[in-house]
Amino acid sequence: MSSLITNTxxxxxxxxxxxxxxxxxxxxxxxxxxxDVLKSFEKDGAVRxxxxxxxxxxxxxxxxxxxxxxxxxxxxxxxxHEHYNPIIKKIRSIELPVIAAVNxxxxxxxxxxxxxxxxxVAAASASFIQAFxxxxxxxxxxxxxxxxxxxxxxxASALAMLGDKVSADEAEKMGMVYRSIPDEHFESxxxxxxKKIAAMPTRSFALIKKALxxxxxxxxxxxxxxxxxxxxxxxxxxxxxxxVSAFLGKRTPIFTGR
Ligand code: LHQ
Numbered sequence: 150m151s152s153l154i155t156n157t158x159x160x161x162x163x164x165x166x167x168x169x170x171x172x173x174x175x176x177x178x179x180x181x182x183x184x185d186v187l188k189s190f191e192k193d194g195a196v197r198x199x200x201x202x203x204x205x206x207x208x209x210x211x212x213x214x215x216x217x218x219x220x221x222x223x224x225x226x227x228x229x230h231e232h233y234n235p236i237i238k239k240i241r242s243i244e245l246p247v248i249a250a251v252n253x254x255x256x257x258x259x260x261x262x263x264x265x266x267x268x269x270v271a272a273a274s275a276s277f278i279q280a281f282x283x284x285x286x287x288x289x290x291x292x293x294x295x296x297x298x299x300x301x302x303x304x305a306s307a308l309a310m311l312g313d314k315v316s317a318d319e320a321e322k323m324g325m326v327y328r329s330i331p332d333e334h335f336e337s338x339x340x341x342x343x344k345k346i347a348a349m350p351t352r353s354f355a356l357i358k359k360a361l362x363x364x365x366x367x368x369x370x371x372x373x374x375x376x377x378x379x380x381x382x383x384x385x386x387x388x389x390x391x392x393v394s395a396f397l398g399k400r401t402p403i404f405t406g407r
Contacts, residue, residue, distance in 0.1 A: 152179035160197040160347030162190035169205025174213035180232035198347040202250040211257020233290040244355035250339035256280040261290035269326040271317035272335035350388035351406040
């Protein structure tokens with residue numbers, strides 16, 4: 150059985166992590182499948198937004214711990230070099246908006262893969278756990294990078310050390326996620342965000358990602374220069390022309406992502 154369920158609909162590339170019996174914990178096979186599907190959506194001109202969620206009651210419990218102690222398993226070094234680091238780099242560099250729809254618990258690398266996404270929404274019953282400290286590890290998969298940027302140094306430090314379970318509502322309040330959504334309409338509401346985004350000027354979203362990726366390390370001078378360069382690119386898109394023309398013509402724009 151494949152570890153992922155994927156499909157495309159209305160410009161959205163859907164990825165459902167599919168090892169529900171293990172709360173969608175990542176093993177080598179699922180990690181490679183995720184990388185492959187991200188790369189294939191990136192090349193697929195019909196996909197303008199990616200939506201990642203979990204099958205069953207969890208989003209992902211992070212690394213499959215059985216694989217870590219398996220003498221025939223990939224071993225610690227390959228797990229980071231070949232699984233998580235490439236996944237995180239791909240999510241940040243892919244020129245498409247990526248939505249994490251966190252349907253249930255997100256722990257360890259599972260939490261940090263979600264936090265690397267451009268928009269994170271969580272079902273009210275979902276939770277986030279930096280579970281690493283409980284087994285003597287440090288947050289990986291970008292946890293030490295994204296957490297302080299999202300929630301500030303102090304909270305990042307405490308959560309990394311204590312491994313507290315953070316509810317979706319708390320996560321929203323502290324800025325870890327965009328929105329906590331009541332369970333009853335989580336799936337429909339999160340899918341509609343993805344479909345709405347897929348119909349927007351998505352080329353500019355790729356450029357927004359590039360600008361935000363550098364905004365915490367650039368000086369103001371460098372960031373203004375980058376905005377200048379990226380804005381010229383945005384202004385050259387068909388969607389910019391369509392947006393202005395629709396606004397002036399008092400009609401609804403039809404964006405194509407070009
Ligand atoms: C699991 C897992 C799991 C296997 C639940 N593995 N089976 C990078 C570098 C290299 C090595 C290490 O890892 C990393 C990155 C990391 O991600 S490290 C952090 C790894 N993740 C964790 O430490 C979290 C472990 N899981 C938990 O603490 C709990 O399962 C949470 C709090 C996520 C959920 O608790 P519950 O809702 O009570 O569910 P459960 O514990 O009953 O789990 C359900 C099943 O899933 C259970 O199997 P079973 O056969 O008993 O029903 C668990 O054994 C299995 N499972 N997480 N990571």
